[in-house]
Amino acid sequence: MFANTLRSTLRAASRSSVRALSTAPAKAAVSNGLTLGLAGAVVGSYAVYQVSMNKPVLLEGAKTIAGEKGTVSERSFIMIKPDGVSRQLVGKIVSRFEERGYKLVAIKSLTPSPALAQEHYSDLSSRPFFGGLVKYITSGTPVVAMVWEGKDVIRQGRRIVGATNPLESDPGSVRGQYAVSVGRNLIHASDSFDAATKEIGLWFAETELSQYEPTTWNWVMADN
Ligand SMILES: Nc1ncnc2c1ncn2[C@@H]1O[C@H](COP(=O)(O)OP(=O)(O)OP(=O)(O)O)[C@@H](O)[C@H]1O
Numbered sequence: 001m002f003a004n005t006l007r008s009t010l011r012a013a014s015r016s017s018v019r020a021l022s023t024a025p026a027k028a029a030v031s032n033g034l035t036l037g038l039a040g041a042v043v044g045s046y047a048v049y050q051v052s053m054n055k056p057v058l059l060e061g062a063k064t065i066a067g068e069k070g071t072v073s074e075r076s077f078i079m080i081k082p083d084g085v086s087r088q089l090v091g092k093i094v095s096r097f098e099e100r101g102y103k104l105v106a107i108k109s110l111t112p113s114p115a116l117a118q119e120h121y122s123d124l125s126s127r128p129f130f131g132g133l134v135k136y137i138t139s140g141t142p143v144v145a146m147v148w149e150g151k152d153v154i155r156q157g158r159r160i161v162g163a164t165n166p167l168e169s170d171p172g173s174v175r176g177q178y179a180v181s182v183g184r185n186l187i188h189a190s191d192s193f194d195a196a197t198k199e200i201g202l203w204f205a206e207t208e209l210s211q212y213e214p215t216t217w218n219w220v221m222a223d224n
Contacts (some may be wrong), residue, residue: 065206066196067149072221075105075149075209076157076190077199082141084178084186085109090144093174093187096160097148101220105209106147114138119202132183145203151221154196157189 067073080093098104112120117137124130137143148157162173166185169176179185190196200209 064193064197065200065204065209066154066190066193069154069193070152072151073149074151074153074193074196075147075200076154076196077188077203078146078148078157078161078190079188079203080144080146081137081184081186081188082139082143083136083184085144086141087178087186089174089178089186094146096174097146097157100156100160101216102148102150102153102156103212103214103217104146105149105211106204107144108204108208109142109144111140111142112138116202120199129183136183147200147204147209154190154193158191161187161189 062068063073065075066077067075078097080090084090084093094104094107114134117134118125120137121130121133124133127133150156159170160173162169162175162179164175164185165182166175166179167182169179171177174187175185190199
């Protein structure tokens with residue numbers, strides 16, 4: 001009984017959250033000619049958000065388009081920025097995630113529209129470098145947008161990528177090895193589960209995400 005009530009509440013919230021979240025990405029989709037939308041942040045017939053004051057709130061233990069936090073299904077949005085593509089570092093960066101044992105579930109190359117870049121970095125819109133950041137991401141040299149999956153991929157992804165300012169990045173990280181300037185720091189990685197949910201839903205439709213098991217999976221993703 002409780003489960004049924006919960007399910008119908010969740011379904012209703014799902015419909016609301018799709019409506020509440022679909023406007024900005026829809027604009028991005030038009031200018032990109034891509035199928036994009038935060039609607040993708042809702043998985044299956046179950047809602048993952050309650051809509052309160054127009055702000056999505058993640059329900060505990062919920063599975064989103066970013067998988068389930070802290071499990072092997074966790075996903076992160078990783079983007080090689082235009083400088084990484086132009087400097088032909090794509091293969092090296094992809095190898096780092098592959099060799100660590102993570103699973104590539106989506107990859108595409110595109111030049112984002114200003115609307116998409118602005119939505120992606122919306123939390124930085126009041127910062128003085130925001131205009132330059134959007135210009136850099138939308139320069140015309142493409143980005144490589146990816147979704148990687150596996151246990152702790154969000155936190156591990158941030159470690160692989162390194163600190164925002166290359167001066168403070170661990171020398172073994174991507175930014176620590178290849179970047180010099182904060183304004184040309186090569187790569188983006190989701191910094192939380194909520195951010196991964198927003199970003200994967202913004203850049204990818206759920207149908208673009210593959211489900212498969214690499215042959216090495218059980219040799220990497222196990223705690224016994
Ligand atoms: N002071 C700055 N000057 C110029 N660009 C900056 C500055 N601070 C941040 N940026 C740019 O904005 C991006 C987003 O900044 P944020 O503080 O979210 O860091 P981040 O989470 O490490 O980066 P990203 O979101 O790209 O992974 C940075 O990666 C960098 O490209």
